[in-house]
Amino acid sequence: SLEYENGLFVRGLTRGDGVFGEDVSENIKTVRSVPLKLNGDATVLVRGEVYMPRRVFAKLNEKRDANGEKHFANPRNAAAGSLRQLDSRICAERGLEIFVFNLQSAENMPSRHSESLEYLRTLGFTVSDGSRLCHTADEVVEAVRAIGESRPKLPYDTDGAVIKVDSLALRERLGS
Numbered sequence: 714s715l716e717y718e719n720g721l722f723v724r725g726l727t728r729g730d731g732v733f734g735e736d737v738s739e740n741i742k743t744v745r746s747v748p749l750k751l752n753g754d755a756t757v758l759v760r761g762e763v764y765m766p767r768r769v770f771a772k773l774n775e776k777r778d779a780n781g782e783k784h785f786a787n788p789r790n791a792a793a794g795s796l797r798q799l800d801s802r803i804c805a806e807r808g809l810e811i812f813v814f815n816l817q818s819a820e821n822m823p824s825r826h827s828e829s830l831e832y833l834r835t836l837g838f839t840v841s842d843g844s845r846l847c848h849t850a851d852e853v854v855e856a857v858r859a860i861g862e863s864r865p866k867l868p869y870d871t872d873g874a875v876i877k878v879d880s881l882a883l884r885e886r887l888g889s
Contacts, residue, residue, distance in 0.1 A: 714817065715747065715761065720754040722747070727796060737796045743805035746812075748837040755836055756820055761813035764869045765792040769808035788870050810869075813838040825879045846879060 714734070716724045725741030726734040741747055744763060751757075765773070770788040777784055785791035795807040816822070816829035823829045827846050834840050843860055847853045853876060860874045878884045 715741065715759050715813070717751055717758075718756050720751040720756075722749045727793075735797065739801040740796050740798060740804040743801050744809045744811050746810045746839045751836045753836060757836070758817040758819075759813045759833065759838065760815040760817055761811045761838075763792050763796055763809050763811045764788065765795070765807065765809055766868045767870065768868065773807065811839065812841045814841055814875075822881070824881055826877050826881060826884070827879050829881070843874075 714726045714728075715722065716726075722742065723738075724736060725738045725747070727737055728734055741763075742749060765788040767788060770785070770791055773791065774784045785794070791807070792809055795804050795809055798804045813833050815826075816833055819829075819832070823832055827844070830840050830844055843863075845856045845859075847856055857874045857876070864871055878887060
């Protein structure tokens with residue numbers, strides 16, 4: 714989670730156990746795609762995914778191999794471990810990136826998820842390119858199939874697709 718007040722980065726927290734996360738603000742500041750100042754003076758809380766691009770992961774393991782160190786198992790664990798480093802210089806060297814996928818709160822909260830993603834883009838966040846607005850179940854099935862086909866071509870690993878209801882009011886009523 715990234716928190717901004719009056720357009721300025723305030724704090725970054727890990728997901729942790731789902732209730733309590735770790736403050737990783739200093740390390741988050743080293744992630745190049747995290748804006749420290751937004752396009753505007755918005756006060757927002759956003760959620761995103763910090764990731765290590767595959768090419769960066771491969772180079773990191775090559776370097777570890779050359780130094781006689783154990784390889785990282787996968788980019789997700791390497792990214793998570795990098796964010797939790799006590800020395801932010803180590804995190805900065807890891808080449809992490811982020812994309813934001815949810816607007817948790819804002820002064821003027823949009824009524825639709827698709828609108829919130831556009832709003833996040835205008836603020837300067839990198840938002841996942843894979844978002845697609847579907848109107849029928851068949852369109853959802855097709856979108857998931859297309860995501861599955863594109864996964865090997867993405868510059869980062871992904872576990873799969875997330876389907877979200879566009880109406881934020883309806884999402885609130887449906888629950889998690």
